[in-house]
Amino acid sequence: MIKTITVALISFILAAVFGVFLIPLLHRLKFGQEIREEGPKWHQKKSGTPTMGGIIFIASAILASFVGIFVFGFGKDSGSIKAVLSLLGISLGFGVIGFIDDYIKVILKRNLGLRAGQKFSLQFLVALIAAVWMVSGGVVDTEIAVPFTGIVLDAGYFVYIPFVILVMLAAVNSVNLTDGLDGLATCITMVICIFYCIISNITKNYPLTLFSAVLVGGLLGFFLYNKFPARVFMGDTGSLFLGGAVSAMAIYMKNPLLLLIVGLVYVMEALSVIIQVAWFKKTGKRIFKMSPIHHHFEMCGWSEVKIVTVFSAVTAALCVLGLAATGI
Numbered sequence: 517m518i519k520t521i522t523v524a525l526i527s528f529i530l531a532a533v534f535g536v537f538l539i540p541l542l543h544r545l546k547f548g549q550e551i552r553e554e555g556p557k558w559h560q561k562k563s564g565t566p567t568m569g570g571i572i573f574i575a576s577a578i579l580a581s582f583v584g585i586f587v588f589g590f591g592k593d594s595g596s597i598k599a600v601l602s603l604l605g606i607s608l609g610f611g612v613i614g615f616i617d618d619y620i621k622v623i624l625k626r627n628l629g630l631r632a633g634q635k636f637s638l639q640f641l642v643a644l645i646a647a648v649w650m651v652s653g654g655v656v657d658t659e660i661a662v663p664f665t666g667i668v669l670d671a672g673y674f675v676y677i678p679f680v681i682l683v684m685l686a687a688v689n690s691v692n693l694t695d696g697l698d699g700l701a702t703c704i705t706m707v708i709c710i711f712y713c714i715i716s717n718i719t720k721n722y723p724l725t726l727f728s729a730v731l732v733g734g735l736l737g738f739f740l741y742n743k744f745p746a747r748v749f750m751g752d753t754g755s756l757f758l759g760g761a762v763s764a765m766a767i768y769m770k771n772p773l774l775l776l777i778v779g780l781v782y783v784m785e786a787l788s789v790i791i792q793v794a795w796f797k798k799t800g801k802r803i804f805k806m807s808p809i810h811h812h813f814e815m816c817g818w819s820e821v822k823i824v825t826v827f828s829a830v831t832a833a834l835c836v837l838g839l840a841a842t843g844i
Contacts, residue, residue: 780830
């Protein structure tokens with residue numbers, strides 16, 4: 517536990533320091549976020565806020581992970597090191613897609629970034645490589661635990677691979693949709709990472725403990741700059757990295773179905789968009805005042821701080837339920 521807290525603290529300090537230097541650099545490079553007109557009108561004042569700030573917690577997580585492996589002994593065997601590097605690699609794979617998307621938006625001035633087909637194709641490719649690697653590389657087997665039942669199913673290679681790809685794609689895009697308010701995706705993901713840190717400590721799954729701990733520290737350090745009013749946004753660089761990280765942790769824990777519980781806020785964010793679009797196409801009317809659902813609550817008069825606080829508290833409660841679902 518002391519080692520876990522220490523690597524989290526190192527990641528926090530690194531992120532806090534990186535922010536001091538990176539945010540002014542992003543300002544000088546004019547890496548400002550253009551706010552889309554479809555969002556709430558009062559968000560227009562955020563235009564110009566630096567984006568791609570996810571680099572802050574990504575860099576801190578990478579460096580703190582290596583400190584954890586080589587200084588604090590989280591990687592005493594090659595299997596543990598392979599697991600940590602796999603979790604980092606999967607997250608970085610999606611983060612690179614986000615970086616490309618942000619680059620197109622900020623540098624090439626195409627506000628929509630990658631086209632939908634391009635983004636999905638790249639995400640599918642990363643998810644496919646990640647799924648095949650995790651199984652063929654011996655990082656995971658093809659077993660899936662069913663929450664609340666104690667049942668573990670062996671899905672088999674040809675069912676497990678498509679299922680894992682689906683989990684990754686769903687998580688990555690749901691986290692991306694959640695990143696619409698100052699600190700929202702940061703706080704929700706931090707709570708979920710704390711959950712994985714706790715449960716991996718209990719089960720002595722130390723590669724997962726290290727990875728989740730450095731993410732908690734990095735996100736907390738990033739939150740210093742991302743809380744309302746945000747001085748920097750994580751951008752797709754950060755949100756796709758976090759989506760990859762959350763899905764990779766769930767898969768490595770052999771309980772990807774648990775994401776439906778602990779990540780229910782992500783699920784509702786994505787579902788609100790799907791429902792809104794489908795209903796509008798069918799009836800010409802909207803169910804929500806605006807989607808994703810955090811914008812609906814904004815339109816109802818909730819402040820950004822209130823939404824982040826409530827959504828994070830709900831996620832914390834869901835994580836408690838998640839602990840019960842594992843039977844630990």
